[in-house]
Amino acid sequence: MVSAKFSSKALALSWLAALAGALSVIPVSAAEVATAWQDGHRSKARLIFGRTASGAPMAGLELEMHPGWKTYWRNPGDAGGVPPYFDWSKSRNLRRAEVLFPTPHRYKDKVGTTIGYKERLILPVKLIAKDPSKPIGVALIAEFGVCKDICIPARATLALEVTPATLPPLPAELKTALSSVPLPTAGPGGRLPYPRSLSLELGRAPKLVIEIDYPAGVQGADLFVEVAGELYLPPAVRVGAPRNGTVRYHIDVSDGVDLKALKGRELRLTMVSAAGAAEGRATIR
Incomplete structure (x- = not known):
């Protein structure tokens, strides 16, 4: 199982050492801004960078896994997986990094249900600088699980200094990942799913009962649920x-x-349909 906290040795990682490692490989093309790939167990990871149409800097944590291997969403399911964990504390001139998750998938096997992504994933990351006029020294330690038959912990240490004003437009693959991030639900009147009702039914077999409306049809319908804090909810x-x-x-x-x-x-x-995915909130009464 992956530790929720980093060891003191990992946290003491030198920025210069991380940056030197990140710059040690020449990018694939002159227009690409990316760290070197870092190999892990049956996987590899890197950071890619670009600028949105409004000029905002953005990164993408790109993971590639061997055929048949998966990694996990924020709620990994009940098959023994772990959610990813990110530490940006060694970054410079970075006020906040907001990791966005594309719509996940549900995988079932004899062990249980895994919620996550198979073989390739890009997590878009909004980068908010303390001083937008200065370069951002992006440094990330990422812990995540990869699995096929069992869950194996993996770690990537990635760093690169980028200048927001000179970043190229978002790479096509980062644009695609961003387009698959669930949108805020608009409720009735739109095409995306929205919550209709939520109740806690007690008795011999207590359960949460959730009804979701799918205005554009129920093809591809699915639902993924999270609760804040230490509480765990099955899929x-x-x-x-x-x-x-x-x-x-x-x-x-x-x-x-x-x-x-x-x-x-x-x-x-997180409410999924063929027409698109939406994210909403509901309170247990």
Whole structure:
């Protein structure tokens, strides 16, 4: 299992050493701004960079895994995986790095359900500089899991100094990843899914019952649920047939879930459909 905290040795990593390693490989093309690839267990990682149409700097954490291997979303599922963890504390002139997650996928096997991505992934990262007129020294230590039959911890240490004003336009693959990040739900009247109802049903088999409306149709419908803090929720399971574009999901909370702690908690809902994915919030009453 991957530790949620870095060792003191990792945190003491020298910026100069990281930067020297990142600059040791020539980019693939003159227009590309990227770190060198760093090899890991059945995987490799690098950072790519570009500038949005509005001029904002953006990075992408690119992971490539061997055929059949997967990595995990923020909620990895119930098959023994771990969510990724990012440390940007060694960066310079970086006020904040906001990691965005493209729409995940659900994979089922004999162990359980994995929520994540297979073989290739780019996580877009918004870079907010302390002083936008100066270069940003981006330094990242990323911990993530890769799995095929079992989960293996992996780590990448990546760094590069970039000047926002001289970055090239976003690479095509980063644009594609950004376009697959779920949008904020617009509620009724749009094409994207939105939450219709949420309730906690008690009894012999306590469960959360969530209904999602899919205005553009239920093709590709799925739901991924997160709760803040130390609470864990199993993956949502679709139940019954859709009714007038509404799909019902259950989350089993009968085992190992503090029911008292659930009440009043806000859930983060990632609602998926063929028409697109949306993200919304709902509170357990």
